[in-house]
Amino acid sequence: MTASDDDLAAGGGLLHRRTLLRGGVLAGGLGAAFAARAADGIGEGSPETMRVPGAPFSGYGVPAHWRGDIKRSIGAVPDRPGTGASRTPLERLEGTITPAGLHYERHHNGIPDIDPAAHTLIVHGLVKQPLVFSLDALLRYPMHSRAAFVECAGNSGGMIAPQPAQTTAGGLHGLVSCSEWTGVPLSLLLDEAGVDPRATWLLAEGGDAAGMSRSVPLWKCRDDAMIALYQNGEPIRPEQGFPMRLLLPGFQGNMNVKWLRRLKLTVGPTFTKDETSRYTELMPDGKAREFMVEMGVKSVITRPSFGLNMQGPGLYEISGLAWSGAGKIAKVEVSADGGKSWAQAALNGPVQDKALTRFRLPWRWQGAPSLLLSRATDEHGNVQPKRADWLAQYAPGQAYQFNAIAAWQVEAGGGIKHAYA
Numbered sequence: 001m002t003a004s005d006d007d008l009a010a011g012g013g014l015l016h017r018r019t020l021l022r023g024g025v026l027a028g029g030l031g032a033a034f035a036a037r038a039a040d041g042i043g044e045g046s047p048e049t050m051r052v053p054g055a056p057f058s059g060y061g062v063p064a065h066w067r068g069d070i071k072r073s074i075g076a077v078p079d080r081p082g083t084g085a086s087r088t089p090l091e092r093l094e095g096t097i098t099p100a101g102l103h104y105e106r107h108h109n110g111i112p113d114i115d116p117a118a119h120t121l122i123v124h125g126l127v128k129q130p131l132v133f134s135l136d137a138l139l140r141y142p143m144h145s146r147a148a149f150v151e152c153a154g155n156s157g158g159m160i161a162p163q164p165a166q167t168t169a170g171g172l173h174g175l176v177s178c179s180e181w182t183g184v185p186l187s188l189l190l191d192e193a194g195v196d197p198r199a200t201w202l203l204a205e206g207g208d209a210a211g212m213s214r215s216v217p218l219w220k221c222r223d224d225a226m227i228a229l230y231q232n233g234e235p236i237r238p239e240q241g242f243p244m245r246l247l248l249p250g251f252q253g254n255m256n257v258k259w260l261r262r263l264k265l266t267v268g269p270t271f272t273k274d275e276t277s278r279y280t281e282l283m284p285d286g287k288a289r290e291f292m293v294e295m296g297v298k299s300v301i302t303r304p305s306f307g308l309n310m311q312g313p314g315l316y317e318i319s320g321l322a323w324s325g326a327g328k329i330a331k332v333e334v335s336a337d338g339g340k341s342w343a344q345a346a347l348n349g350p351v352q353d354k355a356l357t358r359f360r361l362p363w364r365w366q367g368a369p370s371l372l373l374s375r376a377t378d379e380h381g382n383v384q385p386k387r388a389d390w391l392a393q394y395a396p397g398q399a400y401q402f403n404a405i406a407a408w409q410v411e412a413g414g415g416i417k418h419a420y421a
Ligand SMILES: Nc1nc2c(c(=O)[nH]1)N[C@H]1C(S)=C(S)[C@@H](COP(=O)(O)O)O[C@H]1N2
Pocket: 103, 104, 105, 106, 107, 108, 109, 150, 151, 152, 153, 205, 206, 207, 208, 210, 211, 212, 239, 240, 241, 252, 253, 254, 255, 256, 257, 258, 259
């Protein structure tokens, strides 16, 4: 059943990504209960669920109650329950699309309850013709669907701490989620309004109590920006910006303004409170880098990871997520020996532009301590940096857009700790 030594791709038992695990992971013997379980038809020995009728239909389904513990972890500001963030439990999910109810949330002043019939989107400023769109009007425009991740600029920022925090993959990196978004390409609305040639940026404003506002370069608005109205096929959730949000694939989460109400074409950036008090990075020479709009190339092993202990030596699949704000993932390498040797993981296609990509690699764990790492490269040749190299780019304490290589220490007993490589 086990792969042969010919299948070894790197140290620590990493197998070639195309290794066929013939016979499976657990080829156990057939016990006495097997005959009853394998009997044809419904009879005395059939499970209870085959002998009584099942539950009725429901208007809107919910996840299996057996898995009711798969939840976002909430970190809100004390006394301000709508301010803070909740994180996607990455280590409990598979595939690449985040269920809407588990999409991470980041609200600066709670979730507004917006009446879609009363809401409008205004396009004004340096345009030939200012326009006001109702939701019904927007719903008549040609739409487009695409997968895209949204990632908070503060995601994984905890990894700047001197000691690795002992928490889950979601707890560390769960401010990223991926959905299939459907909406109206922003370029259509800009063409209709007629952009004045002097305009090179626009100001996007949300209709929440934070009045979250960000300046967006016009090239992005004309490239792949969208007024998103649907998320995974259903109307966008209140937490994600109902009735509409600005979707800027690959850009910092905060620029994807939720509850979008206004777009103002401007000569340059507006320097709003949200982009001067936050989202700039202090450099070692004391200067600040601003408008670092694009998220870096990154990957995280979600299984095995903290909280999901090993079940004894044997075959496992290492599974994780990779993404880049610049485009598609080109490759992900995995190491089981702390970076001494690397094997290339399989990318579970289709690999999509600025969307989460699942990577997989078979691993024969022999019960020895192993330091698991993953390193992603995108189609433009951007490579995930080492933690020390990432930290050296900026002044001490900077944490936005942290995309360094993350590590899990698998201990001899099968426990898993967060570690730095
Ligand atoms: N109007 C408005 N838009 C907003 C925010 C907000 O508080 N208000 N938070 C921003 C931040 S910081 C992030 S990371 C993303 C989070 O999007 P999500 O809650 O759909 O995951 O929305 C951004 N858009």
